[in-house]
Amino acid sequence: MQILRKTELKAYKKAKKIGQKGVIEILSKKGLVGRGGAAFPTARKWQFAIDTKSDTKYVICNADEGEPGTFKDHLVLEKVPENVIEGIIIAAETIAAKQAYIYLRGEYEYLKPKIQKAISSVLKRSGSKVKIDIVVGAGAYVCGDETAIIKSIEGYRGQAYLKPPFPPVEGLWGKPTVINNVGTLANVPQAILFDDWDPHLRLFSLSGDVTKPGIYEFPMGVSLKKLIELGKPKNPVKAVYFGCFGGCMPYKEILLTPENVCGQNCVIGAGTIIVVDNTHSIVDMAETIAKFYAFESCGKCTPCREGSKRCLDLIAKIQSGKATKQDCDTLLDLALHIHETSLCGLGQTATNHLITALKYFREEFEQKCKLH
Numbered sequence: 001m002q003i004l005r006k007t008e009l010k011a012y013k014k015a016k017k018i019g020q021k022g023v024i025e026i027l028s029k030k031g032l033v034g035r036g037g038a039a040f041p042t043a044r045k046w047q048f049a050i051d052t053k054s055d056t057k058y059v060i061c062n063a064d065e066g067e068p069g070t071f072k073d074h075l076v077l078e079k080v081p082e083n084v085i086e087g088i089i090i091a092a093e094t095i096a097a098k099q100a101y102i103y104l105r106g107e108y109e110y111l112k113p114k115i116q117k118a119i120s121s122v123l124k125r126s127g128s129k130v131k132i133d134i135v136v137g138a139g140a141y142v143c144g145d146e147t148a149i150i151k152s153i154e155g156y157r158g159q160a161y162l163k164p165p166f167p168p169v170e171g172l173w174g175k176p177t178v179i180n181n182v183g184t185l186a187n188v189p190q191a192i193l194f195d196d197w198d199p200h201l202r203l204f205s206l207s208g209d210v211t212k213p214g215i216y217e218f219p220m221g222v223s224l225k226k227l228i229e230l231g232k233p234k235n236p237v238k239a240v241y242f243g244c245f246g247g248c249m250p251y252k253e254i255l256l257t258p259e260n261v262c263g264q265n266c267v268i269g270a271g272t273i274i275v276v277d278n279t280h281s282i283v284d285m286a287e288t289i290a291k292f293y294a295f296e297s298c299g300k301c302t303p304c305r306e307g308s309k310r311c312l313d314l315i316a317k318i319q320s321g322k323a324t325k326q327d328c329d330t331l332l333d334l335a336l337h338i339h340e341t342s343l344c345g346l347g348q349t350a351t352n353h354l355i356t357a358l359k360y361f362r363e364e365f366e367q368k369c370k371l372h
């Protein structure tokens with residue numbers, strides 16, 4: 001796997017030599033974009049922080065990988081934590097930040113000693129004066145949102161807030177803050193160092209009804225069929241979910257690009273593929289995912305807090321056989337409403353799975369309804 005190639009601080013040395021301007025130029029030219037899902041150009045994000053005048057700046061490594069079915073950052077942190085730390089010190093020195101934080105998913109706490117060891121080793125060998133602390137999250141899914149991470153590190157309840165201002169301009173404690181995902185930061189030294197670094201390579205987390213789940217590295221545009229066949233499904237595949245937030249589509253051949261997936265009314269996000277075969281019910285999937293969102297809603301805004309529970313009530317009614325087809329329409333209306341009116345990314349994407357399931361697999365919901 002290309003992502004697991006070690007960079008051994010050679011990229012850091014090169015970054016020191018070419019300086020701030022050189023680093024921004026190289027990352028921009030090589031086309032490094034965020035690996036957390038939004039695919040924002042990394043050099044541009046760093047440039048915003050450079051352009052904002054402040055005596056204090058921060059870097060945050062988002063290691064709060066909480067999306068169900070997503071486990072690619074875990075692999076990177078486990079196998080090449082030094083590359084991530086090297087990416088962090090390059091980011092910090094490029095934007096002139098003296099302090100960086102790694103916001104680690106609560107469930108990954110057992111990785112903390114390994115990451116701590118990598119921090120000590122990299123700082124000692126590089127001579128960098130950047131201070132890096134690990135903050136372990138308490139297990140809230142919403143803290144994958146960058147504004148919720150900021151609140152959590154500041155010591156408040158992890159809840160999202162409206163942007164702008166964006167973190168590179170006004171972030172942690174009101175100071176310019178660059179927040180990058182683990183995969184992005186691991187790619188920074190690779191992009192700087194290797195001439196054959198491929199900007200299109202991505203890690204896909206494959207799980208669900210496959211006998212060989214795991215992380216597969218392919219360029220964007222890989223065939224969905226090829227990827228799923230590598231996972232060796234036991235039964236005919238019925239549907240594919242792009243994580244819980246990215247929606248679902250009937251299984252068919254498409255090339256996995258953000259545009260193609262968007263054309264199926266889904267979001268490719270962080271490359272999460274959950275396979276569902278013909279032995280599983282889409283209504284059961286809807287219930288499981290809706291329970292997750294009702295539990296994870298932070299409660300700050302009404303559409304997500306109340307709506308996610310009402311979705312669950314309606315699905316339970318459909319499961320009980322007491323619902324009518326009108327209830328399916330109500331569920332869709334509610335799902336669209338939550339999608340359009342929620343405050344943060346969690347609520348805005350919480351019902352994608354319902355909107356797409358009711359578009360593509362409505363008959364499975366209606367089969368459970370009363371005939372009148």
Ligand code: SF4
Pocket residue numbers: 142159160296297298299300301302304305342343344345346347348
């Ligand atoms: S959308 Fe949900 S998670 Fe986000 S602020 Fe509103 S209640 Fe909280």
